[in-house]
Structures are given as C-alpha cells and as structure tokens.
Amino acid sequence: MAFADEVAARRGLDSAWVRQTIGQARFLPNVPRLMLPARTPTQKNWRVYRSRFIDPVRIAAGARFWRDNATTLARAEREFGVPAEIIVGIIGVETIYGRDMGRFRVIDALATLAFDFPDAHPRAEQRRAFFREELESFLDTGSRTHADPLTPLGSYAGAMGMPQFMPSSIAKYAVDYDRDGRIDLVGNPQDVIGSVANYFKAFGWQPGMPSVYPVRLDTARLKMDVLMAPDILPTFSADSFVAAGAQLQGPALSHPGLLALIELRNGEDAPSYVAGTQNFYVITRYNWSSYYAMSVLDLGAEVKAALAQ
Incomplete structure (x- = not known):
C-alpha cells in the first residue's frame, strides 16, 4: 500500500x-x-536453441501471417525502414503469431x-x-x-500481446497503426506490426544495413581476447576487425559501421561465429541474447523463403 x-x-x-x-x-x-x-x-548449444524456433509449424504460420498482412508489413518497412522479415521473425519467435501470448x-x-x-x-x-x-x-x-x-x-514476467511488450515498452513504443483510436497488441496485427517496427527504429535500426556477415577466424593472427572483450557491442571497424584475425569477404570488407564478433556455442562441438552489425545489436535490445537475435533472423529468412516457393 x-x-x-x-x-x-x-x-x-x-x-x-x-x-x-x-x-x-x-x-x-x-x-x-x-x-x-x-x-x-x-x-549453450546454438543448434538446439535454434531448433526450438525454426520448425515447419512456425514457418507455415509465419507465411500465413505475412500473406495476410503483406500491405501493412510493406508500409512499416517503407515508413520505419525495418524489413518485413525482421518483424515477422520477432512475432514468430515471441508468440507464434499470437498462438501463445x-x-x-x-x-x-x-x-x-x-x-x-x-x-x-x-x-x-x-x-x-x-x-x-x-x-x-x-x-x-x-x-x-x-x-x-x-x-x-x-x-509470467508480465509481457503482453503478440509482440510480448512489457508495460513500459507499450507506453513508449506501441502505436495505433490502423488509426482506429486505440492500441491493441493482442488482436490487431496492424498495431503489432507498427509497434515492433517503431521499437526497432527507436533503438537505432539502420535501414538497408545487414544484421550479420559471415566470418572466418584467421588462427595465425587471431586475438580472441580482444575480439570477445566487448561481447556483442559493435566496437571494431572492418579494418580493425580483420587485423584482429576475423576474416571478412565481399561487402563486409567495406562495411561503414562497427562490428562485433558473435560467438554461438554448440555444446561439445566447435562454436559458430558471425560478424554482428549495429542492427544485430538492435535486435538484442528486444531480448539480450545473441542466440535469440539469430533465431529471429533465421526464422524471418525461412518464412521469406517459404513465401517464394
């Protein structure tokens, strides 16, 4: 009291x-x-973690959600700069498109x-x-x-609706995207899509920037302690990243922003690595886990591929 x-x-x-x-x-x-x-x-096991979210049921549900809301997803991408597959990936990982809120x-x-x-x-x-x-x-x-x-x-933590927003996130980032005078994150996909896109824009999403790049480790000059010290916070220019032993190829070599080495452990097997950009870091502002962010990216990519079939 x-x-x-x-x-x-x-x-x-x-x-x-x-x-x-x-x-x-x-x-x-x-x-x-x-x-x-x-x-x-x-x-930690990335393959096991990934299998919880990237499965035929979730991919099929994502394809249906995308088809049903294609116009709104395109509008959100145009107005906020957040790709449809990122929005679809988030909603799918969080609640299987409203099935488990x-x-x-x-x-x-x-x-x-x-x-x-x-x-x-x-x-x-x-x-x-x-x-x-x-x-x-x-x-x-x-x-x-x-x-x-x-x-x-x-x-059980108090997160709500299709995107599982906490109350403070609803207050700060939720939007009435269909302009009907109320915000509904439970039953209105338009408000859900607009709110997720607005959340990412507020945390610094950069339109057109990839979230990750492939990376290989150059064991001859690898400075793993230097690369891992910032964790998932983008810290290295492309040149300093390569100088520390993280090999990049193609467009990644001319990436204009900062990069982080993202380690995904695979149990007893060797870890997997990617180079994470500012946009990868933005995804982790939704859930502070590189495994979560990779699942969002992979689910979105799988749903997009399913739509093209």
Whole structure:
C-alpha cells in the first residue's frame, strides 16, 4: 500500500484506485522460481536453441501471417525502414503469431515479481526495481486508458500481446497503426506490426544495413581476447576487425559501421561465429541474447523463403 501511494503521487493517479487495484493482485507461487537460474547450468548449444524456433509449424504460420498482412508489413518497412522479415521473425519467435501470448494475469505476475522477487537471484535488487517500474507503468496506463487492469493476460514476467511488450515498452513504443483510436497488441496485427517496427527504429535500426556477415577466424593472427572483450557491442571497424584475425569477404570488407564478433556455442562441438552489425545489436535490445537475435533472423529468412516457393 505504501508503494501504491508512492505511485499515485508520482503519476498523479487516484490513490484509492491504485490501492484497490494492487489489493486485488494475487501472489503466484511458481513465478519467483521461474526467475532463478538453473541449479545445474547446461552447456549453450546454438543448434538446439535454434531448433526450438525454426520448425515447419512456425514457418507455415509465419507465411500465413505475412500473406495476410503483406500491405501493412510493406508500409512499416517503407515508413520505419525495418524489413518485413525482421518483424515477422520477432512475432514468430515471441508468440507464434499470437498462438501463445501467456495465461498469467499481468497484475499478478508483476506484483509477485515487484514484491516477492527471489533474494537468491544474483541481481535480485536490480530485477525487483525493474518489475516495480513495470508495475507502475502498467497501473499508469490502465488508469489513463480506463482499461480493466485485472483483465490482461501475459507471460509470467508480465509481457503482453503478440509482440510480448512489457508495460513500459507499450507506453513508449506501441502505436495505433490502423488509426482506429486505440492500441491493441493482442488482436490487431496492424498495431503489432507498427509497434515492433517503431521499437526497432527507436533503438537505432539502420535501414538497408545487414544484421550479420559471415566470418572466418584467421588462427595465425587471431586475438580472441580482444575480439570477445566487448561481447556483442559493435566496437571494431572492418579494418580493425580483420587485423584482429576475423576474416571478412565481399561487402563486409567495406562495411561503414562497427562490428562485433558473435560467438554461438554448440555444446561439445566447435562454436559458430558471425560478424554482428549495429542492427544485430538492435535486435538484442528486444531480448539480450545473441542466440535469440539469430533465431529471429533465421526464422524471418525461412518464412521469406517459404513465401517464394
């Protein structure tokens, strides 16, 4: 209730409404456990990870989604500069085009993680603060739009709709792309497409720039510690990238921006590598994982290829 009063004062909301809403949230006992790292971490395996998202069912669903929304996808690409296959890849990886948007009441999930985030998590304080901010954003939007805050369903982390936006992302980046006077990320593909494209543009998507380039490692002059130090943050010019032992070919040699060496581990087998650009980094702003970003790229490419058949 103290948090409710703080939110009401900070956001200029009716304190009785905020108190009543938070008071109806229910603790979800399984959710804190889902936030904890695995007790026995498994080896990262790109091939296994990829197989979860690149499969015939998801590709077929993506092709149908693209056909049904081709005009809107083309408009979004034209207006935001984000290719249709990137938007299609995101929505497919997140929810299989709306098939699995989550069954947790968002108010319950956010309140559980805001007030009962597990102390055993290595970044418990940061994560608890994050979910309190998301709960505040959810309450603010609910109050200002007069939507029932007890109705929305989403993931166990409180992400909602086809693109699985968190409440703060809805507030900042969601758009009414069909101009019907409301934003609907659950049942309106036009709003979903426009909102995903707007999200990427806001994080610095560069139209026309590839997301990755093929790369080979020159073991004779390889400086792996130098190349891996920035992680996935683009840091190297094409020349300095090559000088550190990462071989590029063709257009990649004249890439105008910065590059990062992206390592994708394959369990006991040798890792795979690609050169990631600024646009690859932008995809990871949606989910901070190079494996996730590669899955988005590969799913989008597979769906595009299926459409051409």
